[in-house]
Amino acid sequence: MAGVNVVSAKSPKRASSFFQRVGSILIPLPLVVGLAYWGIWPFTLLAIAAVTTCLIELYSGFQQAGHRPRVWLGLASGATFCLAAALQASLTFDLTGAALCLLILFSLSTELIYADHETGVANWALTFAGACYIGWLMSHYLLLRNLRLPLHDSWLASLHIPPGAAWVYLVLLITWFQDTTAYLVGKTWGRHKMSPFISPKKTWEGAAGGSLASVAGALLAIPLFGLPISYGAAALLGLAASIAGPMGDLAESIIKRRLGLKDMGNFMPGHGGLLDRVDSMLFTAPTLYYLILLLTSLP
Numbered sequence: 001m002a003g004v005n006v007v008s009a010k011s012p013k014r015a016s017s018f019f020q021r022v023g024s025i026l027i028p029l030p031l032v033v034g035l036a037y038w039g040i041w042p043f044t045l046l047a048i049a050a051v052t053t054c055l056i057e058l059y060s061g062f063q064q065a066g067h068r069p070r071v072w073l074g075l076a077s078g079a080t081f082c083l084a085a086a087l088q089a090s091l092t093f094d095l096t097g098a099a100l101c102l103l104i105l106f107s108l109s110t111e112l113i114y115a116d117h118e119t120g121v122a123n124w125a126l127t128f129a130g131a132c133y134i135g136w137l138m139s140h141y142l143l144l145r146n147l148r149l150p151l152h153d154s155w156l157a158s159l160h161i162p163p164g165a166a167w168v169y170l171v172l173l174i175t176w177f178q179d180t181t182a183y184l185v186g187k188t189w190g191r192h193k194m195s196p197f198i199s200p201k202k203t204w205e206g207a208a209g210g211s212l213a214s215v216a217g218a219l220l221a222i223p224l225f226g227l228p229i230s231y232g233a234a235a236l237l238g239l240a241a242s243i244a245g246p247m248g249d250l251a252e253s254i255i256k257r258r259l260g261l262k263d264m265g266n267f268m269p270g271h272g273g274l275l276d277r278v279d280s281m282l283f284t285a286p287t288l289y290y291l292i293l294l295l296t297s298l299p
Contacts, residue, residue, distance in 0.1 A: 078135030154226030182210030248283030
């Protein structure tokens with residue numbers, strides 16, 4: 001009976017945790033979906049706000065560990081990556097690559113004004129690595145929004161979803177399917193830990209369930225949004241996302257462990273900072289963006 005009581009006591013807690021997890025996704029979802037539909041510039045402002053919030057959380061973690069990142073330089077770099085991605089579609093040259101080069105040159109040049117000679121290189125490296133990790137990777141949502149591949153007839157054709165927004169919705173749908181299913185399967189049947197020292201709650205059973213859900217979400221997106229790809233290509237996108245998403249989660253967990261932190265912040269009470277919620281999305285967007293370009297360019 002003691003075992004039954006323990007399970008009973010844990011059940012409400014697990015249910016509460018699940019609903020908090022789902023709520024943390026569903027509450028901001030209308031804003032993300034709406035701004036992606038509205039246009040590239042409203043969506044860009046949202047991306048810059050998200051990048052700024054995540055970078056502040058990351059740099060705060062660095063500071064707690066005794067480092068001194070160049071916060072304003074990092075925030076400016078993150079915003080620049082987003083602006084370059086938003087403008088890329090209207091230009092004939094690689095603005096995102098140019099932005100990366102110019103930011104390296106500028107950020108290194110600014111080190112001349114700092115007096116922390118012994119730790120300056122490490123501080124610059126943490127600053128720019130953070131800006132690339134969050135700003136550069138997040139900017140791929142804007143590159144996805146700028147894709148202009150014509151859509152096919154779909155279940156939601158009456159909504160006149162812009163082509164770029166449909167690709168953004170694909171990433172969001174896959175990520176939500178993967179994350180939610182992996183959580184439920186892992187909680188219910190999870191026995192074998194993926195990485196006990198980095199993220200002890202993740203299991204191989206949850207990862208397998210998340211992979212199947214990720215592929216299912218990608219397949220569903222074809223009739224839902226009218227994406228101009230085959231079902232085989234969609235399955236490949238889902239499979240790639242099912243690998244990239246958990247890797248993004250684990251990568252952020254490594255950073256937190258190295259800094260001695262449990263969460264990156266308290267942006268979402270009970271679920272840590274904003275970076276804790278979008279870590280998998282940072283890896284998924286660029287992975288799918290380049291894979292989409294590859295798949296849609298094949299004869």
